[in-house]
Amino acid sequence: MNETAGTEELEALRDAVRQVCTRYGHDYYLETSASAGNARELWSDLGALGALGVAIPEEHGGGGQGMEALAVVAEEVAACGVPLMLIALSPAVCATMLRDHGSVEQQAAWLPGLADGSKVLAFAITEPDAGSNAHNISTRASFEDGEWVLRGQKYYVSHVDNADAMVVIAQAEGGPDQLAPGPKAFLVPVDAPGLSRSEIEVEIVSPERQYSLFFDDVRVPAEAVVGGEKGLGVLFSGLNPERILSAALLNGIARYALDKAVAYARERVVWDQPIGAHQAIAHPLAHAATRLAAARLLTLEAARATDRGETGGVAAAMAKLEASETASYALDAAIQTHGGNGMAREYGLATLSGLVRLFKIAPVSSEMLLNHIAHKALGLPRSYR
Numbered sequence: 001m002n003e004t005a006g007t008e009e010l011e012a013l014r015d016a017v018r019q020v021c022t023r024y025g026h027d028y029y030l031e032t033s034a035s036a037g038n039a040r041e042l043w044s045d046l047g048a049l050g051a052l053g054v055a056i057p058e059e060h061g062g063g064g065q066g067m068e069a070l071a072v073v074a075e076e077v078a079a080c081g082v083p084l085m086l087i088a089l090s091p092a093v094c095a096t097m098l099r100d101h102g103s104v105e106q107q108a109a110w111l112p113g114l115a116d117g118s119k120v121l122a123f124a125i126t127e128p129d130a131g132s133n134a135h136n137i138s139t140r141a142s143f144e145d146g147e148w149v150l151r152g153q154k155y156y157v158s159h160v161d162n163a164d165a166m167v168v169i170a171q172a173e174g175g176p177d178q179l180a181p182g183p184k185a186f187l188v189p190v191d192a193p194g195l196s197r198s199e200i201e202v203e204i205v206s207p208e209r210q211y212s213l214f215f216d217d218v219r220v221p222a223e224a225v226v227g228g229e230k231g232l233g234v235l236f237s238g239l240n241p242e243r244i245l246s247a248a249l250l251n252g253i254a255r256y257a258l259d260k261a262v263a264y265a266r267e268r269v270v271w272d273q274p275i276g277a278h279q280a281i282a283h284p285l286a287h288a289a290t291r292l293a294a295a296r297l298l299t300l301e302a303a304r305a306t307d308r309g310e311t312g313g314v315a316a317a318m319a320k321l322e323a324s325e326t327a328s329y330a331l332d333a334a335i336q337t338h339g340g341n342g343m344a345r346e347y348g349l350a351t352l353s354g355l356v357r358l359f360k361i362a363p364v365s366s367e368m369l370l371n372h373i374a375h376k377a378l379g380l381p382r383s384y385r
Contacts, residue, residue: 026081047117060111066307071248078252088245093238094121101227204354247323261334
């Protein structure tokens with residue numbers, strides 16, 4: 001369990017992140033996306049600030065503050081117009097898996113670098129034929145001649161070109177520890193022989209690209225498995241942080257859109273008064289502000305539940321669901337407030353449309369979140385296996 005950071009400490013963190021990210025802003029986000037960059041300059045500055053390691057234990061170079069603090073970082077980064085999805089993956093999903101289940105050697109090798117931003121991990125679980133059913137993945141790891149050999153395919157894996165290695169989920173059994181059959185987590189270098197990748201062209205403005213991966217007898221050491229027999233427990237330990245950080249990013253995007261819309265509604269004058277005086281403009285923005293307040297509270301509760309050592313699955317699901325709906329609503333209201341200018345690249349709103357839409361699908365779809373909430377919170381029969 002992590003220590004809970006105090007309010008003053010979190011506000012100081014928020015201010016520090018804002019100061020760094022304001023130097024970059026949405027123009028930087030667009031430029032690095034257009035040039036096939038990866039926003040590593042911003043990432044390095046956040047690492048130097050200590051912002052990336054706030055949920056990593058102090059003995060491994062982090063701040064030991066927990067998921068609430070990391071959610072503050074993610075929200076503030078997005079509110080400055082640079083919503084890096086990487087924050088929900090490398091310092092959240094992967095670092096949490098290693099923190100909770102990694103060996104002493106794995107923690108020493110990876111956590112300090114993840115904390116200061118000098119190392120990046122990707123997360124590879126999705127497959128073309130498995131969808132949301134993690135139990136049905138077909139990528140396999142066989143133990144041969146003292147090594148694990150991976151064979152199979154992964155789909156929609158983010159920022160592989162910007163990572164040092166990946167946490168890959170594959171079916172495995174046996175090995176030195178005689179693991180029972182089932183999904184296991186493996187640390188795999190991105191430059192491992194036999195591993196190839198192909199970029200997936202997506203309609204999203206982002207410096208983080210998506211890839212298909214092909215594992216053709218990719219060999220990793222026996223000690224590359226993370227968490228050993230825990231298998232699905234390792235995987236599930238990273239899912240709630242991913243949902244919480246996704247919600248925080250979406251809350252930041254909603255803040256960014258709402259701030260721009262409110263400023264425009266105050267300044268834009270038509271028929272001798274600011275357009276914000278008209279209810280057709282004001283009411284959608286008021287609704288967006290109200291929904292954003294609710295989404296932020298849900299995200300806060302989910303983060304605090306995680307930091308208390310609770311499962312917090314329902315809270316994380318509700319937070320991600322509401323945040324994705326709110327960001328979509330707020331961005332649409334902001335674009336409508338701007339009229340034709342809302343579609344102009346220079347106003348920095350429509351450029352986020354693809355990303356916001358993606359979050360209704362990934363890292364878990366809204367439909368699967370509703371399934372989880374219906375089953376776990378309402379006690380309704382489970383609709384999926």
